[in-house]
Ligand SMILES: Nc1ncnc2c1ncn2[C@@H]1O[C@H](COP(=O)(O)OP(=O)(O)OP(=O)(O)O)[C@@H](O)[C@H]1O
C-alpha cells in the first residue's frame with residue numbers, strides 16, 4: 001500500500017515510478033543502507049547499476065535539493081569526491097527524494113594518516129566553491145552561542161564541561177567568517193573509505209555556507225582522542241582555514257551541541273562526556 005510506505009518513509013511503487021521516470025531506469029529496491037540515522041536510505045539496483053535513494057520530509061527540501069544538485073555539480077567539477085546526483089524532486093505531500101550514484105566503500109572507524117590526508121585534501125578542493133547565501137552555518141553558530149545556551153541547565157555530570165566550552169568564547173561571540181561551502185555534518189559517519197583511501201563524502205544535501213573551520217572542527221570532534229598527530233593536523237588546518245578565535249567558537253559550539261544531545265545519545269552520558277572532554281583538551 002503506498003500509504004504504508006509513506007508512513008514508514010520507504011519508497012513505494014508510486015515513488016519508484018517517479019524516480020524511474022526522472023532517471024530513465026527501472027530501479028528496484030535492493031535493501032536499506034545502514035548508518036542512516038534520520039532518513040530512510042535505500043539501495044536501488046538495475047542490472048549492475050546501483051543508486052542510493054533518500055527520502056526527505058518537509059517543504060523546505062524542495063528548494064534545498066535544487067540548490068544541492070547545483071552544488072554537487074560545482075563540487076564535482078572542483079574534483080571533490082561526492083556522488084553525482086541522478087535525480088531529485090517531489091513525491092507528493094511533504095516528501096521529496098534525492099537519488100545519487102552508489103559509491104562502494106565503508107564508514108571508517110576513525111582517521112588514520114592516509115585517510116586524514118585524503119579528507120583534508122578534499123576540504124581544500126572546495127575552497128573556491130561559493131554556495132548561495134541562504135542557510136549560513138556561521139550565523140547559526142553565533143546565534144546558538146549568543147542565545148540562551150549559557151543559561152541551559154545541563155546534566156550534572158556535564159555541567160563543568162559546558163562551563164569549559166563556554167569559557168572558550170567571549171560574549172557576545174562576534175560574527176564568524178563566511179562564504180565557504182559547509183557540509184554541516186562532516187563526521188566519519190558521512191565518509192566512505194576503500195581500504196586506506198577516501199572514496200566519497202555523502203550526506204551533503206543539508207549543506208550551507210560559512211567557514212570550512214566548522215566542518216574541520218566537526219571532523220575533529222568525531223575522531224578526537226584529545227591528542228595525537230592526526231588530531232593536531234586537523235586542528236592546524238582548522239586554524240589555517242580561518243583563525244584561532246573562529247576555531248574556539250566552533251569547538252565551543254560542537255562541544256555544547258554534543259552535550260545537549262547527551263541525554264538521548266545511544267552512546268550514553270559518560271561516552272559523550274569523554275568525547276567532549278577530548279575535544280576540549282585540544283585547546284584548553
Ligand atoms: N551515494 C552513496 N553511496 C554509497 N553509500 C551511501 C551513499 N549515500 C549514503 N550511503 C550510505 O548510507 C548511509 C546513510 O546515508 P546518509 O548519510 O546520506 O543519510 P543520513 O545519515 O540518514 O542522513 P541525515 O544526516 O539526514 O541523518 C551513509 O552513512 C553511507 O554509509
Ligand SMILES: [Mg+2]
Nearest residue numbers: 036189190203
Ligand atoms: Mg549521514
